[in-house]
Amino acid sequence: MAARPYRPGVTRCVVNRIVRALLRLGLGPPRTYLLVVPGRKTGRLQSVPVTLVEAPPDRWLVAPYGVVQWVRNVRAAGRLTLARGRRAETLRAVECDPRESAPVLRAYVHQVPITRPFFDVTLASTLEEFEAEAPRHPVFRLLP
Secondary structure, X not given: OOOXXXXXXXXXXXXXXXXXXHHHOOOOOOOEEEEEXXXXXXXXXXXXXXXXXXXXXXXXEEOOOOOOHHHHHHHHHOEEEEEEXXXXXXXXXXXXXXXXXXXXXXHHHHHOHHHHHHOOOOOOOOHHHHHHHHHHOOEEEEEO
């Protein structure tokens, strides 16, 4: 099974706007936040809904659609803000290597089924297969 390329169409854009509005009100799916990061070229704040993998006290940010704009912006800034309702926290984002990313990606694929078509692994894939998939889906460890 080959992973689908991510191409945000009209439906995805509308859904993201709705989810953004809900997150600003403090509503939305669990572990889902509004990622706010300055654009690496313009410096203007960009926002996108993201779902984290959380295993307290650790939290990871996964790029299910590959190296998209927010990934490039986070890499350039090294910091990001997660917002939900009136709460916002600024965190450091440290990119993980494939070995550290593999178990996080496995958890993500289990927890966020809507993104499964964008991965070349399945629920039954081995940790080694997730490690091979890791370069296509950056994972960031979030630190205070």
